[in-house]
Amino acid sequence: MAELATQPETLERLLRNWFPTAEQMSISAHAVNHFYGEGDARKQVLFDNRLDVRAGEIVIMTGPSGSGKTTLLTLLGTLRRVQEGSLKVLGTELNGLEQRLVIALRKQIGFIFQAHNLFESLTATQNVRMATELLGLPATEAEPRIEAILRRLGLGQRLHYKPKSLSGGQKQRVAIARGIVHQPRLILADEPTAALDAESGREVVTMFKELAERDGCTIIIVTHDNRILDVADRIVNMVDGRIKSNVLVQKTALLCQILQQYPLFRELTPAVLASVADKMSLQRFSPGSEIVRQGEPGTDFYVIAQGEVEVRTSGKFLTRLDAGSYFGEVSLLTEQPRNATVQAVGEVACFSLAKEDFQAVVATSGSFEQQLRQALFERQ
């Protein structure tokens, strides 16, 4: 099956998303509070913000104006001092960071502001060069890179034009080129596509995606542009200084892709599949650990994502199961204790669905229940 060929890769991505290691974390905000003003005029604008973003993630931040997303963005970009809480960006704790290191850190960040902020006196190329100058790149390396990015953004004919001779969208694209030409590890973009038409907006988004996937560049975009929501791995919604929701959208999508390939889920409608995927979590088990123990009450339903398990009843080897197989459904359907023990053979990753969620899905989807009972029947 052609689809199956892509599965390991998708799964890898999913696992990466689900279990980021400390060094994969690009942003780690913990209990961040922020205040404006002093004394009586002191007003809290950020409340206990917590956010973990993995390297290579594309995060879209939404929220009404005044919700604090811009403040959070300036904190992430080291443009404001962290007042309370811990904020780690690219492995560096920002709270109390000395100015010299702040400046060093800024060189690894790409800023794309809502206004283009280009020097009127410099050409497109020269404006972009301001970013490569800072890295001390030799001209032989910097110049082709600058030209390639500008060409990519459709400015090949405008390389030596000054901002005065460029349209609003073209200026914004030059600013975007300046924000990414130095291959930053983190890009902070404020409405980067607002001034762009659909086509160049799409090109910019595609470049973002490449930077994220190829270079592991983390990208935070504050936007109201619905056209680009689909690139987000995570959508963070802020209201009144609080992170109201923080959803890994890609995780659900990836999970659906994987589940679809398993016979059990193949017949489900996309809506049901999505609701299953949404409730599923991913668990990892070390070799030899017991995932399910005979005689214990059933709590979860499992689908093997990676690795192999052994099933035993009363110490007697029954069978081995691998990726795509599922187990644990019997006790949930029959409300009886586990009838077998399942042990991980090697490293095992399983999608799991809690009992209540499992029963809810079974109740709403006749085909799912039928599939399960069919399989149960066949197994006996």
Added chain:
Amino acid sequence: MTVASVPLAWKNLTHDPRKLALALAGVAFAVLLMFQQRGFNHALFDSTVELVRRLDADLLVFNRARFALTSELRFPREILERLASEPGVASVQPLYLENKLASAHRAGFPARPIRVLGFELSALPFRDAAGEVPASLATLQRPDTALLDRLSKSYYGFDLESAQQGTEQAVELAGRQLQIAGLFSLGCDFAHEGNLVMSSENFARYFRYRGLDPLAVVDLGLVKLTSGVDREEVLAKLRAKLPSSVELMKREEFEQREIGFWARSTPIGVIFAIGAGIGFAVGVIICYQILATDIADHYREFATLIAMGYGKKYFFQLVLQQAWLLAILGYLPGLVLSWMLFQLNSSWTGLLMNLTWERALTILVLTLVMCSLSGLLAIRKLLAADPASLF
């Protein structure tokens, strides 16, 4: 960090030619002010010592109490004549000066004091501006004749044309008829509005009140040394033979002493220093305005550079580069204008307005310092740019 190869300072400065022209006009104005004030200051000193510079002498003898050329304190001629026989001395020459009592009166004009220089025509100790001995000095052997400084103030009423031709014009000096036999060129200073040159014989005739022998006291003794002698050595030996009331100096030393008097003992140096200081301050303010406006105009762009990770050092370099470009570009038209104005001033006032390389260089350095100060003041605005305001 190396200086950025994007010449941002230059690009920002030259982006808008109209703005640039205004900025340069401002700096050029300050340069002009400084040049004028320094120019007047130098003119005072130059004009005062111009006579000394023209004298064809190695050493000068004068009354030790004579604090300045204008003070009219003299010394006996015998002292000077005694020096003539000393080894190493080629010749001595007395120079007689009269100013306060030398009233020149041209018919139809008010009488005014004029400086009269008297010396022995046998050896001409006087050089014209070009370093040449005025040919017309020979005509001074006739009684009651003098040469007129063509740069003398016009309110004396002298007719330069007829003076050039030596034709008669009704002029009285100290109540006695005088014939202007020709012209020479020396220049006025703050104490003297005109000059006459005459032979010592004629000088004695006009200024009898100087004593029984009007030529018995000398204003300045001019000593020429034989060529090849060690000036310092001869100077020391001669000095030892002179009474304590008389001083002997190299001509250049005397020049510096004279300048020193005007610079230190009168407020004139201070006044012109204040004038130049005001020019400097005006320049600092103008240049600051230009730089600060430029920073304000590019506030968002500079804030973006700060966000990108450009440090203080870069911005100091940037603003100072811009300041120095302004300084140099504004200095050049300022220099040309100043030179032109010097010529005009000179012809209006008769003062010597010399524009030497050294003085031009001094003003250039002052201009650079001026713009640097402005840059250092303006950079605070740039460093205060808050990149957090950009999101």
